[in-house]
Amino acid sequence: MRRCRYRLCCLLLGAVLVTSSCGEPEIPEPGLTGGWTTAGCEFSRRPATVTMGGRVLPATPPELDAAMARIDAGGRAEHAGSYAGLEVDQERVRAIVHRVPSAAFDDFIRQSAQDTCIVVRDAAHSLAELTGWQDRIVADLDAWQANGVRISTVVARHDGRGVEIGTQDVEQARDAMPRRYGRTAPLIFVEQGPVVPLAVPGVPTAPQPGG
Numbered sequence: 405m406r407r408c409r410y411r412l413c414c415l416l417l418g419a420v421l422v423t424s425s426c427g428e429p430e431i432p433e434p435g436l437t438g439g440w441t442t443a444g445c446e447f448s449r450r451p452a453t454v455t456m457g458g459r460v461l462p463a464t465p466p467e468l469d470a471a472m473a474r475i476d477a478g479g480r481a482e483h484a485g486s487y488a489g490l491e492v493d494q495e496r497v498r499a500i501v502h503r504v505p506s507a508a509f510d511d512f513i514r515q516s517a518q519d520t521c522i523v524v525r526d527a528a529h530s531l532a533e534l535t536g537w538q539d540r541i542v543a544d545l546d547a548w549q550a551n552g553v554r555i556s557t558v559v560a561r562h563d564g565r566g567v568e569i570g571t572q573d574v575e576q577a578r579d580a581m582p583r584r585y586g587r588t589a590p591l592i593f594v595e596q597g598p599v600v601p602l603a604v605p606g607v608p609t610a611p612q613p614g615g
Contacts, residue, residue, distance in 0.1 A: 489562025527564025570596030
C-alpha cells in the first residue's frame, strides 16, 4: 500500500505555463545537437485562452496539443531510446521536446509538428532509461526508510537530466544512494517534506522564468 502511494508521486509527463513575455519568433536551426526548432516557429501566434468560472486562463491550441500527443506517443513507442519528455509554453504557443540526439527521432518530430512550433533540446538521458532507475529506487523505498532515508517523491525528470529524489534527508541520501546505485547513477537530490499525492495526474513541469 505504501509503495502504491509513492508511485502516485512519480511524474512521467507534465505541462506548465511559462509566464515570460512573447519575444521574437524562433528561427529554425538545422540540429542535430545543441537544439533546433521546427519551421512553424518562424511565425508569431496569439496565445489561446479559455474562460472558466469567470476567469480567463491560458490554454493550449488544439493543433499544438495534437502535435504534442503525436510526439509523446511516438517518442514512448518507436523512439524510446531518445525521447525524454516535453513541456508546453502556452504564452509563446510552442512545445519544448527534450531528447537524446537522434536523427530518426528528429525527423519524426518535424513530421509530427506539421505547422506548429516545436523547440527541440538535448537531454542527457531518455525517459525509458530514467524510468528504469525510478522503478529500481521505488522498489527499494522500504529499505531506505529502514536505513533512515525518508524519500517523499521519485521523479523521472521530463528534461532528461536524471531522477529527482525528494527527501527530508538530503545529505544522507546524497552519501548513501550513489554508493548503492553507482557514482554514475543519474540522481538529483532535493529537499522535500512528506507530500500528499494529487488526485489527478498532471503533465511534467517546466521551470518558471528565473527558476
